Amino acid sequence: MVFTRKIDDGLASLVKKLDAVVAENEEKKMFAFVNFVGEDAEALQKAAAEFGEKHEISNIALVVPKDHANGPKHYGIAAKTALVVALYSGKQVKALHALAEDQLSKKLIAAIVADTAKILVEEEEPKQDDQPDKEKKDRKKQAEKKEKKEA
Amino acid sequence: MRALMWMGAALALAVVATSCAADEKGSGCDLKVGDNVGAFPVVKAGGAEDGVKVGETLCYL
Numbered sequence: 001m002v003f004t005r006k007i008d009d010g011l012a013s014l015v016k017k018l019d020a021v022v023a024e025n026e027e028k029k030m031f032a033f034v035n036f037v038g039e040d041a042e043a044l045q046k047a048a049a050e051f052g053e054k055h056e057i058s059n060i061a062l063v064v065p066k067d068h069a070n071g072p073k074h075y076g077i078a079a080k081t082a083l084v085v086a087l088y089s090g091k092q093v094k095a096l097h098a099l100a101e102d103q104l105s106k107k108l109i110a111a112i113v114a115d116t117a118k119i120l121v122e123e124e125e126p127k128q129d130d131q132p133d134k135e136k137k138d139r140k141k142q143a144e145k146k147e148k149k150e151a
Numbered sequence: 152m153r154a155l156m157w158m159g160a161a162l163a164l165a166v167v168a169t170s171c172a173a174d175e176k177g178s179g180c181d182l183k184v185g186d187n188v189g190a191f192p193v194v195k196a197g198g199a200e201d202g203v204k205v206g207e208t209l210c211y212l
Contacts (some may be wrong), residue, residue, distance in 0.1 A: 001188065001211075001212075031211075033193070033198075033199075033211045034198070035193065036196065041194075044196070045194065045196045045206075048196035048197055048198075049196050049197040049205065051197070052196070052197030052198040053197065057197070057198045057199070058198070058199060058200065059198075059199050060198050060199055061195060061198045061199045061201060061203065061211060062195075062196045062197045062198035062199075063193035063194060063195055063196055063198075063211065064193060064194050064196055065191055065192070065193045065194075066191070066192040066193065066194070066208070067191065071191075072189065072191035074181070074189050074191075075180065075181060075182050075189075075191075076179075076180060076181025076182070077179070077180050077181075078179025078180065079179075080179055081179045081180055084180050084182070086182055086188060088188050091187050091188050091212065092185065092186070092187055092188075093182055093183065093184050093185060093186050093187075093188060094184065095184060096180070096182055096183065096184050098179065098180035098182075
């Protein structure tokens with residue numbers, strides 16, 4: 001879930017990357033939406049629609065919240081906050097990035113995209129190979145004891 | 152020499168801590184990691200073809 005006050009190349013770069021991640025994880029029911037916030041709801045609707053068409057966003061919903069000035073009140077997004085990215089799973093926030101204007105860099109975009117892994121990990125079942133193997137541990141201990149004795 | 156190296160390491164840690172704080176807290180948002188996200192109404196403007204028409208009001212959460 002993204003909240004943005006500004007439409008620029010940085011936002012386009014981030015949303016395009018997230019769009020690709022959502023497409024790759026369609027089977028895991030990954031989902032995302034971008035909230036365009038600001039004073040004029042009609043202008044935001046138009047700008048969001050144009051943004052979607054220009055950048056061919058096909059997997060992420062582009063919306064304008066009813067509380068369009070600053071987003072939902074219970075999220076407490078300050079007027080100086082230009083971009084918020086909240087990555088959640090089971091409605092619980094797993095990673096959060098709240099940025100002031102012009103803070104979004106290539107490095108931060110990469111960090112945000114990398115953080116998407118945090119909301120996917122929980123859905124994967126643990127592999128059997130990852131389970132602790134008592135026999136292996138015992139054998140290792142015995143080998144260590146033997147080595148100590150020989151030394 | 153050793154004291155200088157430790158001071159350098161401490162400064163590097165302080166810089167990392169400051170930049171993390173600016174990213175998540177300093178810019179102003181009440182949401183925090185571990186919080187539950189609450190639902191809110193939005194109007195669809197474009198993007199994903201998910202069966203929701205442009206102009207329709209709904210909660211995406």
